[in-house]
Every structure is written in C-alpha cells, then in structure tokens.
Amino acid sequence: MEELLEILRDMHPDVDFETEEHLIDNGILDSLDIVSLISEISENFDVTITAKDILPENFNSAQALYELVRRLEDEG
Amino acid sequence: MQNNVLNYLNRIVREKPDKLAYSDGDQGLTFRQVYDQSRSVGSFLHDRGIYKKPVVVFMRKSPQEVAAFFGVVAGGCFYVPVDEEMPAGRIQLILDNVKSPLVICDRDTVGIARTFALGEGQAVLYDDISAVQADDGVLSEIYERAIDTDPIYIVFTSGSTGIPKGVAACHRSVIDYVEQLSEILAFDGDTVFGNQSPLYFDACLKELYPTLKFGATTYLIPKGLFSFPTALVEYLNTHRINTICWVVSALTMVSALGAFDEGRPEYLRTVAFGSEVFPIKQFRLWRQAAPKAVFTNLYGPTEGTGMCCYYRVERDFADGEVIPIGRGFPNREILLLKADNTPAGVGEEGEICIRGTSVTLGYYNDPERTAAAYVQNPLNTAYPEVIYKTGDLGRYNDRGELVFVSRKDHQIKHMGHRIELGEVEVNVAMLPGVRMAGCIYDSEKKKIVLWYDGDPDEKELTRALKTKLPRYMLPNRIYKVDKLPFTANGKIDRMALRKMYEKG
Numbered sequence: 194m195e196e197l198l199e200i201l202r203d204m205h206p207d208v209d210f211e212t213e214e215h216l217i218d219n220g221i222l223d224s225l226d227i228v229s230l231i232s233e234i235s236e237n238f239d240v241t242i243t244a245k246d247i248l249p250e251n252f253n254s255a256q257a258l259y260e261l262v263r264r265l266e267d268e269g
Numbered sequence: 270m271q272n273n274v275l276n277y278l279n280r281i282v283r284e285k286p287d288k289l290a291y292s293d294g295d296q297g298l299t300f301r302q303v304y305d306q307s308r309s310v311g312s313f314l315h316d317r318g319i320y321k322k323p324v325v326v327f328m329r330k331s332p333q334e335v336a337a338f339f340g341v342v343a344g345g346c347f348y349v350p351v352d353e354e355m356p357a358g359r360i361q362l363i364l365d366n367v368k369s370p371l372v373i374c375d376r377d378t379v380g381i382a383r384t385f386a387l388g389e390g391q392a393v394l395y396d397d398i399s400a401v402q403a404d405d406g407v408l409s410e411i412y413e414r415a416i417d418t419d420p421i422y423i424v425f426t427s428g429s430t431g432i433p434k435g436v437a438a439c440h441r442s443v444i445d446y447v448e449q450l451s452e453i454l455a456f457d458g459d460t461v462f463g464n465q466s467p468l469y470f471d472a473c474l475k476e477l478y479p480t481l482k483f484g485a486t487t488y489l490i491p492k493g494l495f496s497f498p499t500a501l502v503e504y505l506n507t508h509r510i511n512t513i514c515w516v517v518s519a520l521t522m523v524s525a526l527g528a529f530d531e532g533r534p535e536y537l538r539t540v541a542f543g544s545e546v547f548p549i550k551q552f553r554l555w556r557q558a559a560p561k562a563v564f565t566n567l568y569g570p571t572e573g574t575g576m577c578c579y580y581r582v583e584r585d586f587a588d589g590e591v592i593p594i595g596r597g598f599p600n601r602e603i604l605l606l607k608a609d610n611t612p613a614g615v616g617e618e619g620e621i622c623i624r625g626t627s628v629t630l631g632y633y634n635d636p637e638r639t640a641a642a643y644v645q646n647p648l649n650t651a652y653p654e655v656i657y658k659t660g661d662l663g664r665y666n667d668r669g670e671l672v673f674v675s676r677k678d679h680q681i682k683h684m685g686h687r688i689e690l691g692e693v694e695v696n697v698a699m700l701p702g703v704r705m706a707g708c709i710y711d712s713e714k715k716k717i718v719l720w721y722d723g724d725p726d727e728k729e730l731t732r733a734l735k736t737k738l739p740r741y742m743l744p745n746r747i748y749k750v751d752k753l754p755f756t757a758n759g760k761i762d763r764m765a766l767r768k769m770y771e772k773g
Binding site: 217220222223224226227228229231232233243244245247248249252 | 493495496497498499500518519522525526527528529530531704722724751752
C-alpha cells in the first residue's frame with residue numbers, strides 16, 4: 194500500500210490519498226494520470242491492468258486501487 | 270447566399286424540429302429547443318441594449334452552452350467561451366481583455382463567475398434568460414442587419430508572452446469552414462458526432478455547426494470518459510456514434526490501454542485527428558478496430574478558423590513515419606514561405622501561411638500581436654491582402670504532400686549547427702513506447718535538455734535516438750517523467766520545463 198501511495202503522491206503531492214475517496218468523481222485524476230498510473234503500477238508491481246479493469250470504481254481511492262492490484266496479484 | 274451562421278439553424282428547425290441536436294448522453298436539446306432558447310437569449314440581449322459586443326459564456330459543457338452561443342449570435346453579438354477548467358488568472362485576463370457587459374452562467378458556475386472582477390459586466394443565469402419571450406421582429410431585424418464579416422466568437426489561445434490572445438472569427442470564415450469540412454469528411458444527416466474537444470476552442474466548430482447544417486446529432490462526450498477507454502467505446506456504441514474528430518492523445522489513450530480487446534467502436538465511419546503526430550503503431554490499432562472508417566489527418570491553427578489542411582490516409586505507413594498534413598482545404602491557399610518571403614521549392618522548408626476567407630479577423634484588442642502575424646501577402650504588392658503566418662514550418666514530400674516539420678520559433682544554434690528543438694522532440698516522440706517529448710536549450714551551458722514520457726529508460730532512449738538524429742542534435746540531459754506540462758491548448762509548456770530545469 195505504501196508503495197502505491199508513493200506513486201500517487203509523486204503525481205499529486207497536494208492530495209491526501211489516504212482519505213480521498215472520489216479521485217475520479219472530483220476530477221483529481223485525469224486521463225493522463227490514469228495512463229501514467231497504469232504504467233507505474235505495471236513497473237512497480239508484477240501486474241498488468243487491462244482495459245476491463247480500468248473503471249472509475251477501481252480508481253476512485255487509493256484503497257480501491259490497492260485492492261485491484263492485490264486481486265490481480267492473486268490471479269497472476 | 271448565406272451571410273449568417275444562424276441560417277443553418279433557421280433552416281433545419283423547419284425540417285427536423287424534433288430531432289435531437291445536442292446531448293451529453295443524459296439530457297439533450299432538439300433543434301426546436303435550441304432555436305427557441307437561442308432566440309430568447311438574443312431577445313434578452315436586445316432588451317439590455319447589448320449589440321455588437323462580446324458576451325462571455327461561462328457554463329459547464331452542455332447542450333445549453335451550445336444554445337447560449339447561438340443565442341449570443343442571434344442578439345447580434347459574439348460569444349466568448351470561458352470554462353472552469355481554465356486557471357483563474359487566465360479567466361481574469363480574458364475578462365479584462367473583452368470587457369463583456371454580460372456573463373452568461375449556469376447554476377454551477379455563477380458562484381465562481383462572481384469571484385472575478387467583472388467590471389461593468391453582470392452575471393446572469395442561462396435558465397432565466399433562455400425562458401424570456403422571444404421578440405421575432407427585433408430578431409429578424411438583427412439578422413437582416415448582420416453582415417458576414419461581423420465576428421461571431423472570440424476564442425483564446427496561449428501567447429508565448431503568457432497573455433492569451435483572443436482570436437476573433439466572423440460568419441463568413443465559419444460558413445466557409447463548415448462547407449469545406451463537411452465535404453471533405455462527408456458529413457450528412459445521418460452523422461452522429463462524438464465531440465471530444467472543449468467548447469472553448471475552435472476545435473468544436475467541427476461538430477457544432479455541421480450539426481445545424483445537416484440536422485445531424487452531436488453527443489458532447491463527458492470528459493471523464495476519456496480516462497476510461499472501455500466505457501468510452503461503450504458510449505460510442507450506445508449512441509451509435511459514427512463520426513469522431515479527436516486529438517491524437519485521446520485516440521491513443523483508447524488504443525494504448527487495450528480497450529479494443531474488450532470491444533470495438535462498431536459504428537465508426539469517419540475518424541479525423543490532429544494537433545499531434547499520430548504514432549503509427551497506435552494508428553494501426555485504430556485501423557484494425559474500425560476497418561470501415563475513413564481516417565483523415567487535419568491540420569490548422571485557430572487563426573485560420575479551425576482546420577485548413579487535410580490528408581486522407583490511404584496508404585500504409587512504416588513505424589516512425591509521419592502522416593502528412595496533405596493539402597489545403599478548397600478556397601484557401603497554403604503558402605510555404607522562406608525567411609526571405611519567397612516561396613519554398615520542392616523539398617525546401619518554409620513557413621506555412623494561409624491565404625483566403627478562412628483567415629480570421631485578428632487578435633481582439635491586440636493590434637500589435639495582430640500586426641505581427643496577420644501580414645500583407647509578400648507575393649502581392651498590388652492590393653491589400655492579409656495572410657496569416659502560422660509559425661509552423663512545413664515542406665512538400667516527393668508525393669507533393671505537405672508535411673509538418675516543426676515550429677519556427679524554437680530554433681537554436683548549438684555547436685555551430687542550426688537546430689530546431691521541435692525536430693528533436695518529434696524524433697524522440699516517434700521512438701517506440703514514447704508518448705511525448707519536450708526540449709529546451711540551456712544556452713549558457715550549451716546543453717539541449719530533454720524531458721520525455723514513455724516506456725524506454727534513458728539509456729534505451731539514447732541508443733534508439735542515435736539512429737534518428739545526427740550526433741550534434743542528441744540531447745545532453747535527459748529526464749524521464751510521468752507527464753509533461755501542457756498549456757491549456759494542449760501544447761507542451763516549455764516555460765514550465767525551463768522552470769523545472771532551473772529548480773534542478
């Protein structure tokens with residue numbers, strides 16, 4: 194989780210990713226952020242996020258994103 | 270003879286009053302509703318004595334915002350779109366420049382609008398002014414009195430100095446653009462547009478006015494969908510969208526994230542793109558996903574009213590090749606002028622200059638910068654004829670197709686060589702896995718500094734770049750970054766890069 198938070202903080206140092214639950218709905222993460230998040234995650238974790246998992250509900254909070262990464266790790 | 274863009278609306282409301290004109294997917298307006306609401310807005314302007322004035326439209330992207338634009342034109346004024354996505358400082362600069370007597374808002378934006386210094390201007394709600402009784406007599410008088418060189422909008426584009434420039438365009442330029450573009454991209458009454466561009470750029474002319482001309486339908490795609498490629502493709506299919514004119518980065522987001530593994534845009538027949546170089550690998554993915562679609566590269570500066578060059582992609586391109594911008598639309602001429610103002614020969618580089626009706630009126634309240642870019646055609650000394658100098662350099666390839674080379678104004682001298690930073694950037698951006706690149710020149714230390722966003726690491730990148738560029742053009746400092754800073758218009762922000770560099 195800490196690793197993921199770091200990636201997110203590098204992107205937006207001004208956002209409290211531990212509490213923010215509307216990263217998408219509030220427009221904090223934009224299209225470019227999503228693209229770079231996905232490439233960062235595939236570099237730092239041993240998972241590939243494919244299009245079917247690129248959904249708002251998986252990106253709205255650090256926790257949701259973390260759960261996605263965990264699930265993909267388990268599946269892998 | 271059509272002298273007024275509203276002629277499109279006046280005609281189509283009789284033919285297809287109940288057809289959906291503009292929608293965001295949830296709610297929309299029919300042509301009848303667009304017509305009625307715009308006439309109410311026009312009548313309100315007249316009531317307030319506002320005529321031939323810039324009127325700011327500060328609304329969330331919505332069908333109502335489009336109707337507000339036409340309402341401003343119906344009142345004999347010209348619209349100035351402002352958006353909450355713009356940084357506050359920029360909005361204030363725009364307000365200060367145009368000194369609009371009225372700011373048309375919606376319920377979401379009115380509070381924000383009132384935080385700005387509006388001068389003599391007053392913020393009003395669209396919902397209120399679009400419901401007043403239309404005054405048919407007054408509106409037809411305004412319509413009859415309009416001439417086609419009157420402005421209909423001002424859109425702001427970034428200036429290298431930091432002060433945005435307001436490009437004002439008239440009825441005639443827009444009518445000409447709509448007519449030519451519609452023929453080139455074969456729009457018709459069955460066209461269903463999926464609009465991507467914000468409404469505060471001229472890019473949205475492509476959808477807004479042809480929708481009126483043909484009685485087509487435009488879906489204003491919610492911006493958030495451009496982060497979620499599968500949902501975006503679904504949206505295209507749900508609404509049977511068959512025509513998209515998007516910036517390249519929006520298209521590559523869909524293909525690069527693998528959305529086509531989940532579903533394909535089933536109805537697409539026209540895909541137009543522009544503003545950036547389309548990486549060939551991503552282009553091929555799109556081709557495969559929409560095999561029946563015609564793909565067209567468009568090029569043009571805001572000052573030339575939307576797009577002015579097109580290239581229909583009909584042959585195969587090798588990886589790393591650049592898709593040409595082709596040739597000029599009919600009824601405008603593209604001049605390729607060398608620094609000494611003589612025409613560039615075959616294979617020679619020249620500045621892309623535009624001649625014809627599509628040349629806009631100039632920068633609003635900015636005679637100096639207007640005079641620098643809108644100049645007398647140097648090839649014509651017999652009578653006044655203004656051309657627009659784009660600052661873009663192009664050349665014709667062996668097939669006679671115009672190819673964009675780089676920007677004129679980032680040329681440097683480095684180690685005795687004349688180098689275009691743009692050329693370095695284009696070459697980096699063409700490397701496999703690289704999405705974007707930006708360069709500055711540290712003239713003190715004599716270093717080309719590069720930032721890029723892409724998959725290869727610095728070492729791999731340098732290795733690959735050596736196969737593309739002469740040694741003297743290789744960047745001396747390379748930084749791999751998550752994303753590059755962009756100006757509001759989607760261009761790479763070199764000022765921000767320089768600041769990053771100076772900070773270390």
